[in-house]
Structures are given as structure tokens and as C-alpha cells.
Amino acid sequence: MKNSLKKLLLLVGLVSATCFVEAGWGLESTAYHEAGHALLSLFVPQCRSLDRVNIIPNGSTAGECIYLPMSDEEKGRLRDQPTSQALPLIIGLTAGRVAEELVFGRADGYQSDYKYATDLAQLICNYEISFSAERDFLIQKKENTAKEFSAKQLHVASSERIRGHLRNLAKSADCPSPYNYGSNDTEQMYSSNQLVKDCYQVATDVLRKNRMALDMVAQKLLAKKELNANQVRALVHNATLTANCRMHSRL
Template identity: 25%
Template sequence: FFSISGSEFVEMFVGVGASRVRDLFKKAKENSPCIVFIDEIDAVGRQRGAGIGGGNDEREQTLNQLLTEMDGFEGNSGVIVIAATNRPDVLDTALLRPGRFDRQVTVDLPSYKGRLGILQVHARNKKLDEEVALDTIARRTPGFSGADLANLLNEAAILTARRRKDTISNLEIHDAIDRITIGLTLNPLLDSKKKWLVAYHEIGHALVSAMLKNTDTLEKVTIIPRSGGIAGFANYVLDDEMIDSEGLRSRAWLLSRITVALGGRAAEAEIYGDAEVTLGASSDITEVSKLARQMVTLYGMSDLGPVALESPNNEVFLGQSWNSRAEYSEEMAIKIDRQVREIAIHCYEEARRIIRENRHLVDKLVEVLLDEETIDGDEFRKIVDRYAELTKKELEPA
């Protein structure tokens, strides 16, 4: 078994990488049958032609030698080559053809059963409280990799030691998840105008998501600040099916997501007026612009029809989009901009309508959030359902 990293082939001296490839395969043939494992092969196997402008490229020479050794006139009997990379999209097509790397094994993020098994492995040397259920943690962590789950239990153990507890409880688990996904917890905000504004902003996100049909499930909303300038956040739980079938998300789901993202700005505008809106929604607006543009130019979900007007993931370092031109006319660019703006304004008006029609509920939720600083998703939905029942009774004729 021979193991080497792709970066070890590439040197500043011309020809060294190619000679190392020859030496490696020479040793492999002498010791056949054997396995040659190349880690991070994208360091040497990246698509040729990316060095725009010509000239000598040491990496390309090394790749050419590797291609020759793997499928030359001389048979490499008994030598099996295995490689690993996180970037299969940048590999040269000659590497991936049959006769060289015949099979590609994709290691996806673990499903619920996979996460549960990984948690059971990493929980063996941890003292967990009796109330901690690993299956509940597995359901709460869709999209987590094995390393993320190991880090989660380690962070929970560190928090437990800091709090001078003997066992890891659900509180430490939940805090560790937030710490990994959002950031470090900072000191709570003082009772000031900023705290009220953050509360209205986050309740705006949460309430809009509760009132719309095609949205993710709210996990919690909080105004406890986090590192990185996050004053508060509303967190949602994605289903495993939604993560696995990301390409099957509907137009209604995308519009709802845009509307929820604009819920914070809508709440600020309805409560404090347009002149008092803040920079807190800047990241939300960036996401809105990105999603709306993708709906128009990639997914064919606008009045321009089912056409793809842009190509995703064109990257200069692959030599694919150097001096690239727009794939549509200036007239079409104006229409795209207009469609993107119409989607954003439509969703913004919908978010403002929801906030305006439920103003009393917004104030009630803000009072609860200011008092508790964090509202659990189940508690939030109970308050909304209770308000809906009271409103329905008031509207019923006597």
C-alpha cells in the first residue's frame, strides 16, 4: 500500500513532480500486487488549460506523466490506483475516463440513520444525562457531516466542564449546535431601543414563516447576540428529504423563502417607518437578490419563460469564463433586472401585509421575546395558534 498526497508531486523545480510519479509507479510495479492511494488529487489533476496564456506549467507536466503511467502502452498489472478529492468538478476529463479512474464513489452527508450511528460512536466516551436522546439530536442536525457531529459532542462536553456539571444535558447539546451553526454567544443586549428593534426584526422573520404554507419549520427565535455581528436570529429545521432533493424545491417554496427573508425589514418598516429601517437586513437582501435572480435566469420561474439565461459555476481558474460575454442581449438584461425587482417587491409587500394584519400578535410576541430572550418553535406556534383562535371567535357573528 503506497500513500501520497497530490501536493507532494508539485514542486517549484521543473520535472521534479513528473519524476516522482515515475518513481512511485516504479516502486508499485516492483511490489505488485499493490494499491496506490493519492489524496487530494485535485492538486495535480486539475483541468489542463487553466494556466491562461500558455507557457510551461509544472502541474500539467506532472498530470501528463500520471496519465501516461495509469494508461500507457505498458500494462500496470496488479497496480490499483485510488484517489480522493473534495473537488471532482475541477478534475481533468482525461483522468476520469474508463481505463484510468473507472468508478466514482460519492460520499454524501449522512442521513438520519447515519447521523444516529455516528453519534453513538462518538458518545461512547462521553457522560450523557439520562434525558439526552441521541435520536432527537440526529433529527435536529440534518446537513451535519461526521466531523460536525464529533465536534458537536466535544463542544457540549467543553460547555459541561465550564458550567461545572457532571454530565452533558440537553441544554449543552442545544447550545453546542447553535455555537457550531451560528457562532459564540455574547452578553445579552441591554433594554434599549436596539434590543426592541432586534426583537421586532426577528419576530418579523418568524411570524411570516409561521403564516406561510411552503416554509421550513421554525426551531427557535432569539435576541441573544452571537459573534460575527449577529444581534439575533430565527433558526429553522430542514427536513432530510429537502436536503437530499434540493433540485426538487418548488417555485412556491422559493417565493416563501424570499418573503420570510424580507420579514425582518418589513417589520422594521411597519413598526418604525421607512425612514427608520436599519442595516440589519443587508444579508437578507443579498440572499433575496441571489434567489430572485436564480429564479429568473436559471430556473425559468418568471414571465420570461422556461429558459436558462445564464450558466452556473463558470470559474475563471478552470479556463472556462475568461473574457466571457453575456449570454443575452442588453434588452434582455433590462427585462431580467425588471423581473428580479418585481419578485422582490411582490414578496416584500406580502411580508408587510402579514405584519400589518397581525400587528397585535407581533407586539405580543415581541413582549414575550424581550422577557424570555429566546422562544422555542413549539411555544411560538402555540402563541400564534391561540391568537388565531381568539381572532376567529371575535369574527364569528353573535
């Protein structure tokens, strides 16, 4: 389990500082891509704290979403609860593609995000299986039994924990029907591809619900090229007020 945890922590450290879109894509696509990343950091608890977001070309990147360094407290939570802390990163990594597909019906700059999301998902699945195996070994030792758990039982146990973490995140992000994320089939073993798909669905539900904020942040990025976290929060606040006013005007 220690080896699985070490690999997971290393990759989290690599991807938690920034999300970027590769150079070569249209400016408007880049703005929506980065706006998607930025908004998920505000709407999904335990996502990395936003520092700033820009659509300024820099070498091989057309824009990037930059996060604050992890605090000692955050690092401690990551070591103690790696799955619940790493899942928001996968959701955040999918958000750029989600934003582009919601607006344009296709996504261009998702290759690096998808690779990191898939790698993280695989490490989470591996870690949870290792965790199940070690936990069951300790139970056997404590109870002085020789009972052995099958590989399928370990996979199912780890899948149930992953599914529970994902549904808790969806609920805390105020997603509709949070308990629909992840199959209800207790015999289903979680694959890394399925985990990425489920995280993608969480990001889709969050951004679809906050489409006005997505438009506002993307359009402001097109005008100013860079926004700090407070500016993004102000735009989200304005979008919420506007949406509420429109809702009341229809009543």
C-alpha cells in the same frame, strides 16, 4: 440549466439555516425583526420549519431565527421544484424589515437579509430563463422543427412561471387579493428587484393581517430572550383567539 440550478441550490442551503439581524440595533427593533422572520415560517407554506428564535447577542449578530435542518423530502422538492421552494425563502428574508417598518416606520438591520434576498431572486430569474431555453430546445427536437424562440419570448415565459408560483404562495398564505402580486402585463420581464419587491409585499400583507401575533411574539422575546417553535405557535394561537373574541364583541 444545471449550472443555474446548482448555484440556486447552494445559496438556498446557505440562507435556509438561519436569519439574523446585525449587532448594534435597539433591542426592541431586534425583537420585532426576529419575530417577523419567525411568524413568516408559520404562516407561509413551504417556508423553512422554525426551531427557535432569540434576541441574544452573539458576535456580530443581535438575534437570530433558527430553522430545522432540511429533510430528505424537502431537499428532493427543492431539486425538483426550485422556484416554488426558494420563493418562500425570499419572502421570509424580507419579513424582518417588514416587521420593523410596520411598527417603527423604518428598518435598521436588513442589509444582509436584503443581499441574500436579491441574490436568490437573481438566481431564480436566471434558472427560469435557462429552464425555458432547455424546454423549448427539447420541444423543437421532439417536433423536429427549426423554430427558434427569441430572448424576449424566453423572458416572458419564465416571468409567467415565476408570477404563477408567487400568486399560489400568496393564496396559500391567505393574502388578500393574491392575484395582484406580479404585473398582469404578460410582456413584462421579471427582474430580480421586482421579484424582491413582490415578495416584500406578500410578507407585508401576512404580517399586517397578523399584527397582534407579531406584537405578542416580539414582547415575549423581550421578556424571555428566546422562544422555541411551540412557544411561538402558542402565542399565535392566543392572538387568534383574542382577535376572534374582539371581533365577536363588536357584533
